Amino acid sequence: MKKTSDLEEQLKEITQQRNLLLKALDVLEEGIHVVDSSGRTIIYTKGCEKIEQSKSDYILGKHISEAYELDDETSVQLRVLKSGIAVKNHHTSYITSQGKRADIITNTYPIFENGKIIAAVSVNRDITKLGELTEKIIELQKNLYSGEQKRRKHANGTIFEFDDIIGESDSIKQTIKIAKKFARSLSPVIIQGETGTGKELFAQSIHNYSSRANGPFVAVNCAAIPESLLEGILFGTSKGAFTGAEDKSGLFEEATEGTLFLDEINSMSMLLQTKMxxxxxxxxxxRVGGNKEIPVNPRIISATNVDPMESIAKNQLRNDLYYRLAVATLVIPPLRNRLDDIPILARYFIEKNSKIMGKNIKYISDEVFEIFNKYNWPGNVRELEHVIEHAINMADSTDTKLSVQHLPPHLREKFTHKHHFYKDYKVNNLQQTLLDIEKDIITQELINNDYNITKTAKSLGISRQHLQYRLKKLNIKKQK
Structure with missing residues (x-):
């Protein structure tokens, strides 16, 4: 009897441990799906239920081919049971038991005991929404602009030409001159420039200035698309590559006789760089899953926002791929190296955004331009545009000039300190010195607020009437 009781206790303990393990697996967001050596499901977690919108009661105990529209060739788990080789980071799409399509990244491993395969376990991550989002990203990249810009859009998929590049500085003029030389050939071009310098603007301009201007311009941001999907987007897919895969051309095929622009090329995985x-x-x-070689001949323009040599040193960019892409190298100067262009750029952004927001801004104060010339502009031209847009949002409908008060907080705080205008006062009479300091403070606040009495009084923390009194008392008048 004692022996039977011990066995019951052991069985109870094993059952408790199994239930605890299953509950622990149910906590995971990923779906855990385990089949035994015959291909029948023995573990099906809540993560799987969520991905497939199914219930474990329907799946448990059934063979894969019975629960899904899969067989020995199309089921990753059955292939792993047969081969004994793990399949990692595999993108697959299939029809669930509920007749819905699931899109997953799976890692499937064989489980061995005494040299024999006894099971296969799959760890599945749902990318159904991610796949749909990626498709939308690609579609949005093809139809980036709407309204008036869409009407201006060239038939080849571009918007910009060299005439759209704003600037009169020697550095930007020289960059345009070099870019036009590169446009006359079909050599691969790599564009190096910090974030916000206008790399795609130059890429489109090169395309439209080249002999391939009538061909398509196809752009893709390699950093914006998951690695598991980027290969199929670039190279295309063949029917049967994975369950649900269709014959679909990739961007290389779409850009044939035109230009393929690969932005942030350094973010691509080393494996994909090898295939590239x-x-x-x-x-x-x-194509992914295909065996047919398809001729392609797009002109390649790539871009990186970091020094390619640095990317090579960090094993983020293959040196042989870099030298293949960098037959011609175009370096776009950062905004801090072309400060002479800020006034013309600012005027353009004011005109553009004032119309959109229904404002009447015409000018920028000298104090704002002084800040613009001192600032480092890490976000370059794009950041300048955003700063102008922020300022116009802050401006009142009656304002015609952008002042320091309209700037984003980080610029105001960096360059407008309350005491930066203090002088070295010679104190002969304390009362007169204090009046001089007060006069300088009020004068500076008036300048910062474009001589708006109400706003200046608010920034000084006094009433409008009291400010008027102090202006008269200290003989403060508007500077011309």
């Missing part, structure tokens, strides 16, 4: 190098060398592409 092969395409560039052979001028053919093989």
């Amino acid at each position: 190098l092969r395409v560039l060398q052979n001028k053919t592409v093989r």
